[in-house]
Amino acid sequence: MNILKVENLCKKFGKKEVLKNVSFEINEGDILAFIGPNGAGKTTSIKCILGLQKITKGEVIINNYSLKKNFVKAISKVGALVEAPDVYTYLTGYENLLLQASYYKNISEDSIMDIIKLVGLENRIYDKVSKYSLGMRQRLGIAIALINNPNLLILDEPTNGLDPEGIKDLRELLLKLSKEHIGILISSHNLSELESFCNKVCIISHGEVLAVKSIKDIKKIDENKYILKTDNTSKIKKYLTNIDKIIDNNYVEIIKDEEAMGEFIKRVVLNDIKVYEIKKEDLSLEEAFIKIAGGKKID
Amino acid sequence: MIKLIKAELKKIFHKKSFLVITVIFMFYSILTNVIYKEMNTLLNIDNLYTDELKEENKSLNLNNALELEQYVTNITILETEELKKDYKDMAYIIDNKLYDLILEKNSKKFITKEDITDIDEQIEEYKNYIKKKDWRYFTNLELNDINESLSENKSERLEKAKSLEEYRLKNNVNYAEDNYLNKAIITIKTDLNEYYNLKEMSNLNSEMQKRYEALEEEMAINNYILEKKVDALSNNSLGAVLKNFSGEFGLFILIYVIMISGSIISEEFNKGTIKYLLTKPYKRSSILTAKLLTIMLLIPIILLFMVLIEIILGGIILGFNSLSVPVLIYHNGVIEAYHVLKYLGLLLLSSLPEYLVLSILCFLLSTVTTSTSAAITCTFLFYLIGNVISNLALIYNTRIFKYFISLHWNFDYLVNKTSNPYNFSWSFSLGIVIIYIVIMLCISYVYFNKKDVKNI
Numbered sequence: 001m002n003i004l005k006v007e008n009l010c011k012k013f014g015k016k017e018v019l020k021n022v023s024f025e026i027n028e029g030d031i032l033a034f035i036g037p038n039g040a041g042k043t044t045s046i047k048c049i050l051g052l053q054k055i056t057k058g059e060v061i062i063n064n065y066s067l068k069k070n071f072v073k074a075i076s077k078v079g080a081l082v083e084a085p086d087v088y089t090y091l092t093g094y095e096n097l098l099l100q101a102s103y104y105k106n107i108s109e110d111s112i113m114d115i116i117k118l119v120g121l122e123n124r125i126y127d128k129v130s131k132y133s134l135g136m137r138q139r140l141g142i143a144i145a146l147i148n149n150p151n152l153l154i155l156d157e158p159t160n161g162l163d164p165e166g167i168k169d170l171r172e173l174l175l176k177l178s179k180e181h182i183g184i185l186i187s188s189h190n191l192s193e194l195e196s197f198c199n200k201v202c203i204i205s206h207g208e209v210l211a212v213k214s215i216k217d218i219k220k221i222d223e224n225k226y227i228l229k230t231d232n233t234s235k236i237k238k239y240l241t242n243i244d245k246i247i248d249n250n251y252v253e254i255i256k257d258e259e260a261m262g263e264f265i266k267r268v269v270l271n272d273i274k275v276y277e278i279k280k281e282d283l284s285l286e287e288a289f290i291k292i293a294g295g296k297k298i299d
Numbered sequence: 300m301i302k303l304i305k306a307e308l309k310k311i312f313h314k315k316s317f318l319v320i321t322v323i324f325m326f327y328s329i330l331t332n333v334i335y336k337e338m339n340t341l342l343n344i345d346n347l348y349t350d351e352l353k354e355e356n357k358s359l360n361l362n363n364a365l366e367l368e369q370y371v372t373n374i375t376i377l378e379t380e381e382l383k384k385d386y387k388d389m390a391y392i393i394d395n396k397l398y399d400l401i402l403e404k405n406s407k408k409f410i411t412k413e414d415i416t417d418i419d420e421q422i423e424e425y426k427n428y429i430k431k432k433d434w435r436y437f438t439n440l441e442l443n444d445i446n447e448s449l450s451e452n453k454s455e456r457l458e459k460a461k462s463l464e465e466y467r468l469k470n471n472v473n474y475a476e477d478n479y480l481n482k483a484i485i486t487i488k489t490d491l492n493e494y495y496n497l498k499e500m501s502n503l504n505s506e507m508q509k510r511y512e513a514l515e516e517e518m519a520i521n522n523y524i525l526e527k528k529v530d531a532l533s534n535n536s537l538g539a540v541l542k543n544f545s546g547e548f549g550l551f552i553l554i555y556v557i558m559i560s561g562s563i564i565s566e567e568f569n570k571g572t573i574k575y576l577l578t579k580p581y582k583r584s585s586i587l588t589a590k591l592l593t594i595m596l597l598i599p600i601i602l603l604f605m606v607l608i609e610i611i612l613g614g615i616i617l618g619f620n621s622l623s624v625p626v627l628i629y630h631n632g633v634i635e636a637y638h639v640l641k642y643l644g645l646l647l648l649s650s651l652p653e654y655l656v657l658s659i660l661c662f663l664l665s666t667v668t669t670s671t672s673a674a675i676t677c678t679f680l681f682y683l684i685g686n687v688i689s690n691l692a693l694i695y696n697t698r699i700f701k702y703f704i705s706l707h708w709n710f711d712y713l714v715n716k717t718s719n720p721y722n723f724s725w726s727f728s729l730g731i732v733i734i735y736i737v738i739m740l741c742i743s744y745v746y747f748n749k750k751d752v753k754n755i
Contacts, residue, residue, distance in 0.1 A: 013751075043754050050578045052752040076580035083754070086571025090313055102306050103579040144575060 001028045003063060003152050003183035004049070010057035011041075011048055011207075018044050019207045021058070026152065026183040026200075031174060033194040034187035036204035042187040043083060045204065046156050049185075050080050062152060076104075079150030081158055085141025089130040093121060093140050096129060097147060104148045112147065119143045120169060134161030142170070151182045158186060159193050171197050226254045226261055229277035236273055239264065250276075303581065303589030304596070311559060311597070320558065324551045328609050331540065331547050332616040338535050349380050361409075371409050375402045382429065389429045391474035391485060392437045397425055434473045438464050456495040463488055466525060479530040483521040490514050516629040523634045529624050531636075536621030537613040538639045541606075545650055545711075548605060552654060553682065555601045560594045560658040561665045561674035564747070568669035573752055587666075587747045591740075594658055602647050606640075630716035642714070649710035652732045656708050656739075657682055663739045666747050693720055707731040 004026040011019040019041050026032050036042050047053040049060050051071055060067040065074035087096045097116070101107040116125050119139040129137065138161050145153060153174075159167050174184055175197050188194055191201065195215065202212040230236055233246050240246070245253040256264060269275060311317060352373045359366045359373075379398050383390050400422050407413040428436045442464040449457050463484050466472070472480040497503065497511040524531055533539055540547060564587075567573040576586060614622075625636035637645070657678055664674035685705030692700045700706055707728035712719050719725070 047752060047754070050574075052574055052577055054749060054751060072580045072582060075578055078578065080574070080578050082574045082578075084571060086574065088310060088313070088570070088572060090315060095313075099306055099309060100575060102302055102309075103576075103581070 001181075002026075003028060003030075004185065005061040006045070006049060006058070007061070008058040009045065009048055009055060009060065011044055011053065012056045017207060019048065019056075022204065022207070022209050024202045024209060024212045026185055028151075028181045028183055029178050030200055031178050031184045031186060031198045032200040032202055033191060033198035034185055034202050034204065035189070035191045035194075036187075037189055040204045041207040042189075042204060043156055044207075046080070046082055046154055046185070046187060050078065050082065050154065051075060052082070077148070077150050078152045078154065079145035079148060080154040080156075081138075081141040081145045082154070082156045084160075085137045085144070087129050087137065087140060087144065090128065092128050093125040093132070093136075093143075096140065097125075097143060100144045101147050107147060107149075111149070115143045115146050118146070118173060135163055135166050138162055138166070142173070146177075153177065153182055153184045155184070155186045157188055159188060159190075167193065223255055223257045224261070225281040226256070227277075227279040227281065228252050228254055228275060230268070231274040231276070235271075236268055239268055239271075300585060300589055300592070303586060304593050307563065307590055307593040308597075311563070311593070316558060316562075320551070320554060324548070324605065325608060325612065327551065328548070328612045329616065332537075332609075332613045335535050335540050335613075336617050349377055352377055367410060371405045372402070375405050382426075386429050386432060387477075388432055388473040388475045389434055389437075390476040391481065392425075392429065392434065396437065397422070397429070400425065432473075435468060437474070438467050442468075454495075456491055459491055460488065470528075479533060480525060480528065482532070483524045486521045487518050487525075490518050494518065515632070519629055519632070519634055520627050523627055523636075527636075529636075530621070531624055531627045533621065533624070535617070536624070537610070537617040537619065538621035538624050538626070540609065540613050540617070541639050541643050542626055544606065544609065544643055545646060548609065549650075551605065552602065553657065553679075555605075556594075556598055556654050556658045557661050557675050557678050559597055560661040561678065562671045563590045563594065563665065564662065565665040565669045565671045565674060568752070569671065577752065583748050584744060587744060591659075591662065591743075594662065595655075598651070598654055598658065606643065606647075628714075628716050635716075645714045646711055649714050650708075652710065652729075653708035656704055656732060656735055659736055659739045659743075663743045663746075666743045666750075702731060704731060704735050 002025060006022055006024050009019055009022040010017070022041070022045055024032065034042055034045070044053065048055050049062075049067070051067055051074075055068065060074075062074040063077055067074045087093075088099070091099065094112075094116075097112050098109075101112055113122075116122050119142050121136065121139050121143060124132065124136060129140065132140065138158065142155070142158060145155065158170060162170060174186070178184055178197075186194060186198070195201075198215055200212065200214050201218065203210045227247075228236075229250050230252065231250070233249055233252050236252060237246065240252065240254070243255050247253055254261070254264065265275060265278070356370055356373050359370045361367050361370060375398065378401055379393050382393050382397070386393065400418060404415050404418045404422060407415050407418065442461065445457055445461045445464065449461065467481075467484060470480065472478060472484060474481055476482075494511070494514045497507060497514070500507070503511060520531070523529075530536070545552075567576055577583065579586075581589075610622075622639060624639065626639050626642040628635045628637060628642075660681060661674050661678040664677050665671065668674060685703075685708075688700050688703055689705045692703070692706055706721050707723065710725060710728065713725060719728070
């Protein structure tokens with residue numbers, strides 16, 4: 001079942017176009033990794049989806065309700081953590097949760113307790129938030145996002161401030177949640193943090209979606225990354241494709257499958273370029289993704 | 300909506316600033332009450348004054364005619380003050396009857412060097428009665444004088460004066476300075492002459508007409524005090540503090556109101572908590588309405604809370620007795636007695652438009668700028684400028700400020716039954732207030748509905 005549909009989302013701040021026709025979908029059980037460098041438009045997209053910023057053009061449809069036309073219905077099953085977990089620091093964690101719960105109908109204290117246990121805050125929940133570490137606030141932020149039992153969970157850079165243990169907990173939590181028929185949108189500037197549990201990846205750069213692919217598609221490619229040491233990299237330049245990279249005078253980085261790499265070495269050697277060393281490395285998900293996306297660079 | 304309002308209240312009551320202001324207010328209230336209690340002592344500068352006179356006497360050159368005259372006045376004052384200290388109940392007699400005699404005696408003794416045996420006898424006689432605290436003797440003297448005059452010439456003024464003296468005898472009102480019945484009698488007695496003089500004149504100019512009305516009011520109020528025996532003009536009682544509540548604590552009302560309405564929106568933006576609030580299943584206009592209603596609800600609650608604190612603290616310091624003393628309002632020759640709490644309630648109600656306008660202004664600024672400090676500072680400045688403009692309009696009677704809100708937002712003249720200082724009708728003023736409020740609310744709603752939550 002389709003949970004979130006973003007169609008040709010455009011956003012302008014004055015004359016500056018920050019989002020250009022952003023489109024993607026999230027279905028039940030999906031964990032979509034929303035990847036892009038800082039300033040690519042991740043947070044703006046998320047804020048538009050949540051109605052925190054007005055949409056200049058395009059549609060956001062959540063649970064079959066248009067966000068523009070029926071905000072209250074559309075947003076009611078959404079839980080979100082945007083930017084930092086900004087809560088009322090003069091209240092305790094528990095008071096914050098109660099306060100956030102009070103905006104919804106029928107949230108029992110038991111279910112609040114369950115969520116507290118789920119995010120692992122049970123020991124510190126009655127402390128003032130002003131005494132929390134960033135990681136604990138992040139956990140509280142996730143708890144607040146879960147408080148209304150959402151079927152669309154939107155997490156903006158949730159790994160910020162979390163220690164490796166926290167990231168592991170979050171991963172387990174999200175995997176568990178995704179099995180409960182909910183869709184998750186999780187943004188990060190670093191795909192490697194998310195690749196182990198996402199099933200879809202959407203890469204955004206300069207306000208444009210470069211591509212949306214499933215992790216399976218990406219993992220299918222059996223290409224590798226090779227680091228090649230030669231006598232002079234300027235001579236090898238004309239044999240490179242646009243996803244390959246010159247590192248310095250002697251080293252180049254080449255992404256190819258084994259067969260193509262064999263051909264490539266043969267060609268350069270025949271053209272009188274000396275190859276001193278070849279080292280094979282695993283291709284990261286990000287690089288693989290770019291390869292699929294048609295070689296567009298993220299910057 | 301009720302859920303939203305409840306959540307807002309919860310947030311506000313958990314704030315430290317709210318608690319801090321309340322603690323400061325309580326201290327301030329205690330201080331104010333203590334000042335009211337000690338007002339008479341503070342104003343009682345007699346000791347300081349007599350010491351000064353003694354010093355002055357030492358430096359005077361008695362060969363100089365002018366300085367000698369000063370010396371004579373000084374020793375007269377010193378003598379009467381000394382007597383007043385010992386015979387408080389006779390203060391008025393000492394100040395009025397005895398003072399003149401002693402001054403005459405001293406003048407004769409030091410300046411004209413005349414024989415003072417006669418006058419000395421008279422003084423000693425008076426002093427004897429004073430020492431016996433026989434104030435009735437002086438009342439009877441006064442009464443005899445009046446009766447004598449009456450036998451020659453009947454007049455309303457004399458009849459009235461006579462009734463005052465009779466009242467004094469009948470109700471055992473001595474001449475002590477802190478006896479409120481004595482004060483009322485003296486006030487009327489002093490006013491009588493001027494009042495009847497003005498009454499007999501045919502063409503009163505506007506100044507005189509005003510003075511005439513003021514005397515009429517003063518006499519009516521003091522007559523009421525004599526009639527009902529209520530200490531309504533006391534200025535060191537809880538009732539007096541409450542009567543002056545807006546004056547004494549108006550600044551705190553303003554601080555509370557501005558503090559709440561200035562932060563209720565902008566703080567959510569500054570702290571980032573607005574992101575959670577605006578992703579709740581409510582329309583933005585509902586959220587804004589809830590915040591607005593919260594303020595509207597809190598203003599009367601805060602006022603009640605402040606009055607309650609003042610009554611408790613003031614009652615402990617000044618005593619609760621004065622709560623039963625009414626506030627007297629004079630209007631068209633009739634005295635209306637209000638229970639002090641009812642009067643206070645009406646007064647606060649009449650100043651509600653002012654606080655409402657300021658709070659909505661602060662709310663608007665807080666919504667538009669999302670800066671708490673900007674909203675609070677600007678509102679406070681507006682309040683100060685408003686006061687200045689009100690005063691300017693009063694002095695220059697100028698019409699360019701006719702539509703300026705600060706000329707319209709206070710309705711206390713309706714409670715005190717005086718006329719509007721700017722000669723506006725109350726309905727016109729109310730209309731202006733409503734127009735201001737509607738405009739400010741419209742701007743707030745439009746702005747809040749369109750506002751983007753900016754990225755950090």
